[in-house]
Amino acid sequence: MSAPARPFSMRSVALAAFLPTLLFSIGEGAxxxxxxxxxxxxxxxxxxxxxxGGLVMVGTVVGDIPSGVIVSHIGERTAMIWAALLAVIAVLICLAAPNVLVLGIGVFIVGLATAVFGLARHAFLTTYVPLQYRARALSTLGGVFRAGYFVGPFLSAAVIHFSGGTQAVFWVFIVCCLAATAVLILLPDPASTFGPAQRRADGPAGDGLFRTIWQNRAVLLRLGTAVGLIGAMRATRLVILPLWAVSIGIGQTDTALIIGIAGAVDFALFYVSGHIMDRYGRLWSALPSMLGLGSGFLVLAFTHDLPAAVQWFIVVAMFLSVANGIGSGIMMTLGADLAPRGNPAPFLGAWRFAGDFGSAAAPLAVAGITAIASLALASGVAGVAGLLGAGMLLRYIPRYLPRAATHPASK
Known part of the structure; x- marks a missing residue:
């Protein structure tokens, strides 16, 4: 007779999902x-x-939907292991690249590995974390990812300083991926720790990728578009703030300091976001976040030529960080709520594609509008898009998640 499953604990999830994620994201961020x-x-x-530099995101977008098939066939834990090993191979290609073409192939494969790893950890938490802890677990996962991206560049700077070459940084990613693989192999299988995965009869494991997408086409088109706008707002923030600082004459050191502090504010709020979603409902995190991002970009659009443009920039940068932090984990949490319990990975692959597509398209849109008109207009367009996204969230979250929208514990 098998041993009884232990009660769920955030510490067990931290070892099984958060630690490998932190290691992988530190290496990628480096x-x-x-x-x-x-x-x-x-x-x-x-x-x-x-x-x-943008090929990692391109590879991630391309790999999002196929990763759902991979994870559903081989399982979350195994997929994370193979994704980490694939990233090692990709980085070795980058290290040995004799020209730009080979380097691009290696970078693109890193993006594919990122898609599989990200989908696997998302599906893992969707499958094993009880509903009452789901938003906190997924927002913490998002916070861990941001922490890795925050630490990685500092680690790469130290490696370059002591090694004297930029290519040595690739070894940081290799070590991080191997460490993540070791953690995943050495830790017990989640099924033996928590017992059978949380499943319902409404999601048979035999559902295929295209069948899953077709059956969920309405929610993917409507709420998926809103999620794409969330991804677009987040990517736009990362692009516009440095460009805005340059355009109003802020020095590089001051720009790095302001954006760094804003990033710390964003990171500090990830658990608050999860608590809000678990306690009050998904809409109480999603809607204020998108309203804040949209209104922040609109305000920024009218401050470029003001005498106090620098002060306005600092205020808006911090406001955007608070708005973004309050929405930490919302895309993953909504995807987990909507995914079929029996086989969530194919749906999550399509869901993540929507968000990542928005993240990939937004910088191109900002660049195009800035080239044709001005950076202020690009910020204004982003603000309107953010408010449109807020309206879509307000309409479709209660429609597709009527109980989770305000009282998730009653679902």
Whole structure:
């Protein structure tokens, strides 16, 4: 007779999902800022180097939907292990790259591995975490990911300082991926720790990718579009703030300090977001976040030529960080709420594609509007899009998650 399952605890989840995620994201965060520099060292122009820097996100978007099939067939834990090993192979390709083309292939594969790893950890928490803890677990997962991206660049700076070369940073990612793999292999299988996964009869495990997408086409089109706008707002914030600082004459050191403090504010609120969602409902996190992001961008659009433009920039940057932090984990939590319990991975792959597509498209839209008109107009358009997204969330979250919208514990 098998041993009885132990009660759920956040500490067990921290070891099984958060620690591997932290290691993987630290390694990825270390290499992403250096990819354009390595490309430039291989002879790429500035434009091509910038393009290569964005290939990780392109690979992630391309890999989102297929990753749902992979995870549903081999399981969450196994998928995370193989994704980490695939990332190691991709980084070795980057290290050995004799030209920009080979480097681009390696970077693109890193994006594919990121898609599988991200989907696997999302599906893992969706499957094993009880509903009353779900939002806190997923918002913490989002916070861990942001922490890795925050620590990674500092680690890469230290490695470059002591090694004298940018390519040495790739070894940081390799070590982090191998460490994440070791953690996943050495820890017990979640099924033996918590017992059978939380499943319902409404999601048979035999559902395939295209069948799942077709059956959920309405929610993916409507609420998925809103999630894409959330991803777009977050990516726009990361693009517009540095550009705005340059355009109003703030120095590089001051810009880094302001954005760094804003990032710390954002990170500090991840657990607050999860608590709000678990205690009061998903809408109480999603709606204030999108209203804050949209209104923040609209205000910023009218401050560029004001005498106190620098002060307005600091205030808006902090306001946007609070708004973004309050919504930490909302995309993953909504996806987990909506996913079929029997086999969540195919749905989550399509769901993550919607959010990642918005994240990938937003910087291109900002660049295009800025080139044609102005950065202020780009900020204004982003603000309108954020308010539109807030309206869609207000309409469709209660429609598709009527109980989880305000009282998730009663679902």
């Amino acid at each position: 290499i992403i800022p250096l990819i354009p520099l390595v490309a430039h060292d291989l002879g790429a122009s500035l434009a091509v180097a910038g393009l290569l």
